[in-house]
Structure formats: C-alpha cells, structure tokens
Amino acid sequence: MDVQDASATPVSAESPDAARRTLLLVDDEQNILAALKRLLRRDDYHILTATSGQEGLDLLAGHAVDVIVSDQRMPGMLGADFLRKARLLYPQTMRIMLSGYTELQAVTDAVNEGAIFKFLTKPWDDQQLRAHIAEAFRLKGIDDDNVRLNEQLREANLALSVANDAMQALLRQQQNQISHDEVSLGIAREVLQFLPLPILGLGEDGMIAFINAAAARLFDGGAALLGCEAALVLPRLFEPYAGAQRLLVIDGKSYVVALHAMGARSRSRGSLVTLCLTGAPP
The missing domain is CATH 3.30.450.20 (PAS domain)
Structure with missing residues (x-):
C-alpha cells in the first residue's frame, strides 16, 4: 500500500485534515498511481493510493474520502466490485472508474446500480481527467452542504418542537390557573352575595x-x-x-x-x- 505523506493514520473529524479534499486512487500498477499523483497533486488534493480493492476498502475504513478513482481490472477484486462495496459502505463518496478495458456489461451494470459516477478510459486526457475529478469534488461539496443544512434544520425543528411543547405546557398551566382563579372568584362572589x-x-x-x-x-x-x-x-x-x-x-x-x-x-x-x-x- 502506498500512501502519500505517510497519511495512513485516520483523519479525525476534529483534525485540520478533516476539512481537506481527500482523493483515493486505486490501481494495481504502481506507474499509473505515480503518474496520477504527479498530475493531480497540483490541485491540492489529499491523495491516498492503494494497489487493490481490499487495500482501498482498508483506507476507506480509516479516512474520510470524498472521491475515489479506481481501475477496473485488478487482482483479487474487480474495480466494479470494489466500487459497489464502496457505495454500500460509504455512499457519500463520489466514484470514478478509470480503465483501459472497456468491459461494457460490467461497466453498464455498475453505472446503472449507481456505483459509478463517471467512466473514463485510459490513456486519459490530463485536462479532462482533472476537470471530471474537480466536478466530482464540487458535487460532493454540494451533497455535504445539503447534509449539513438538513442536520441543522432537523436540530432547529427539534429545538422548535421542544420550545413549542414548553409553551404549550405553560399555556395549559396558565389556563388551569385562570380556571382555578375563575372558580375562586365565583365562590368569593357567591359568598359576598349572600x-x-x-x-x-x-x-x-x-x-x-x-x-x-x-x-x-x-x-x-x-x-x-x-x-x-x-x-x-x-x-x-x-x-x-x-x-x-x-x-x-x-x-x-x-x-x-x-x-x-x-x-x-x-x-x-x-x-x-x-x-x-x-x-x-x-
């Protein structure tokens, strides 16, 4: 397993790295990984690399990954199967397949299942690849914002519900007090009357x-x-x-x-x- 900057240590939500854009590259060819890292390092991504699907899953278990770029043909686990598992375990990731083998049925199935966001072929066009990965990060950012806003909305609704319950309880208490006062007033008026x-x-x-x-x-x-x-x-x-x-x-x-x-x-x-x-x- 090859991880840039010895970053195999999991990134906690509280650490500065948690806010970094993290990219996972999975390919069984070291020269492909090295070329991709050289190309994409200029975009200031936090890059993790793995040489198999299992190594990729191990990295996903310890790191908050935003975008995955995976080869299709790898020993032990095909890229489509790896991306399916990644989707199942980490549905918030954006998943791209980059392969020199155009196995149409396998790729079509993975796309239809939602396991793949984009399918790109090798050899790649540098600018096109960078643009697709940048788009994946942009969409991931939108998804993260939506999740955060939904959570804030849920918390706000919960707080509003609690405040409403408290207000209703206070209103019932006041209504009970008013009813009690009205009864007391009625009794007092009747006593005074006679x-x-x-x-x-x-x-x-x-x-x-x-x-x-x-x-x-x-x-x-x-x-x-x-x-x-x-x-x-x-x-x-x-x-x-x-x-x-x-x-x-x-x-x-x-x-x-x-x-x-x-x-x-x-x-x-x-x-x-x-x-x-x-x-x-x-």
Whole structure:
C-alpha cells in the first residue's frame, strides 16, 4: 500500500485534515498511481493510493474520502466490485472508474446500480481527467452542504418542537390557573352575595363593579348602580372623609362605612366598601 505523506493514520473529524479534499486512487500498477499523483497533486488534493480493492476498502475504513478513482481490472477484486462495496459502505463518496478495458456489461451494470459516477478510459486526457475529478469534488461539496443544512434544520425543528411543547405546557398551566382563579372568584362572589353585610366592589377607576344583595336592598335597586362612578351616585359614602372609616345614617340606621384596598394578599385591584350596622341609635 502506498500512501502519500505517510497519511495512513485516520483523519479525525476534529483534525485540520478533516476539512481537506481527500482523493483515493486505486490501481494495481504502481506507474499509473505515480503518474496520477504527479498530475493531480497540483490541485491540492489529499491523495491516498492503494494497489487493490481490499487495500482501498482498508483506507476507506480509516479516512474520510470524498472521491475515489479506481481501475477496473485488478487482482483479487474487480474495480466494479470494489466500487459497489464502496457505495454500500460509504455512499457519500463520489466514484470514478478509470480503465483501459472497456468491459461494457460490467461497466453498464455498475453505472446503472449507481456505483459509478463517471467512466473514463485510459490513456486519459490530463485536462479532462482533472476537470471530471474537480466536478466530482464540487458535487460532493454540494451533497455535504445539503447534509449539513438538513442536520441543522432537523436540530432547529427539534429545538422548535421542544420550545413549542414548553409553551404549550405553560399555556395549559396558565389556563388551569385562570380556571382555578375563575372558580375562586365565583365562590368569593357567591359568598359576598349572600353575606348580610352590605358590600360594594369598586374598580381601580372608582366604578362600581359589584354590589351584593344586602347592598342592593339598602340602596333600592342597586343593579342600576353597576358601572357608575361610586363617588357620583353614592357621594354620602365618600364625603367628606373619602377612604376613612366613619359613621353614616341610612334610613334611620347607623352604619360604620369602611374602604378596604384590594391586592394586599392577591392580584386583585380596586377596593371594597363595607357598611356594618352598629346597632346603636343614630
């Protein structure tokens, strides 16, 4: 086995050689290999050589090869059989047959099976051979780019799927929390509704948002007060000591009026106004 620059050491994906364009030449004639190496060295390829199909497979097992150029008639294993095995084991390689024997059926079968990218005859035209090999490397580069882009797309889709799952889980959690809050709010409103203590709920803007049954009875048809500005429709609850606890006489009964700001222990906003009957004569 003849390997340029003693490069039989496998090239790892992390090494600088991993990015080099690697060409494998397989021919049982040393003079052919030497001539090809002299011709192709000017194109700055990383060139590996083998004198048989088996040696070529051994090199493929240890090196990231981009393009293979193989003779057809070699002892032990025909070039077409070697390229078939190379295609099966290393489908990402571009495979070229260079032979002085035009065995039409064997070559046709290999081409039809996809084992051969190009078939060139010996003796070769230097410029034509260099052009075909350069084209093989160009197509290999496109294939590598497509593989890389597909992998990046797969990773991006996976990350998007994970993010989407997390967002869906957060949304379900928020929906559950909203449902829980709605249930809690419904229970609280029902409790407030049936308390004998007159209670009004005010929004942050001072509008009446809630009035329980006791308050509705106290203020005669309290439903009409909903959505109204409390300080305008019920000024006696807020004047002259707005927000302060004080006594108020309604229909001959004395009440302690108190304003309670919401939000101290919850996310509620606004305030509650309570009227507590004192039992003392006015």
